[in-house]
Amino acid sequence: MTVTKGFIQLLRNPGLSEQDKEYYMITALDALEKAESIITDYLTFAKPSLENVKVLDLLTELTSIKNFIEPYAAINNVEIEMSLEENIYSAGEKEKLHQCLINIVKNGIEAMPQGGKLKVELKRFRSNAVITIADTGVGMNEEQLERLSSPFFTTKDIGTGLGTMVVYSVVKAMDGDIYVDSTPGKGTSFTVLLPTVEGLDTAI
Known part of the structure; x- marks a missing residue:
């Protein structure tokens, strides 16, 4: 989340090239996907019981x-x-x-x-x-x-x-x-x- 926040802040720089913007967005999305995966795994481990079987x-x-x-x-x-x-x-x-x-x-x-x-x-x-x-x-x-x-x-x-x-x-x-x-x-x-x-x- 910290990585994503940092790159989003960098995207506010008006002098960024399109290439830099694309790189920052890809990196931020990748960090979000990793965070989402960790959170999903944690929630499943914390609540292992099955629902909607x-x-x-x-x-x-x-x-x-x-x-x-x-x-x-x-x-x-x-x-x-x-x-x-x-x-x-x-x-x-x-x-x-x-x-x-x-x-x-x-x-x-x-x-x-x-x-x-x-x-x-x-x-x-x-x-x-x-x-x-x-x-x-x-x-x-x-x-x-x-x-x-x-x-x-x-x-x-x-x-x-x-x-x-x-x-x-x-x-x-x-x-x-x-x-x-x-x-x-x-x-x-x-x-x-x-x-x-x-x-x-x-x-x-």
Whole structure:
């Protein structure tokens, strides 16, 4: 917010060139988007309970998430590969599920600074939907894995750790489980298990 305020103040300078104005506006908007993301993550973590719970078609939701995040993946030279089974449903709040899975996907993309492949798989195992998101990035060591669900822990140079906390909070609120497997230099795999329900487009 401070960054945005500063650049807006600079925009009041009548002697600015159009190029400078464009740069200041882009930078200010970028700062606002980051602030919005942090606030959204914080609110979700602070209030993990679900509202407006509906039956969600997980293939549809994962496809929507891919379409949303694909431009960001392309910029980072990351290919998203999908393998999704049909007719798998779970009960949850659409917006929070998207927030949770986008955080995992975004982390996977950012873990591959030289580019790579992100694999997203959806399948059924007994009474659970199994969502696996695996990258070919830098990976994590055992200590980092153990601290992954700790409050405000992050492996990034710049980050709050809120995104990962949101992932665990949302999965728990949906009565699910999450498992992480990682090898330094080879990549990380997040496996999210969510209980399945019948495929009815109704509120719970």
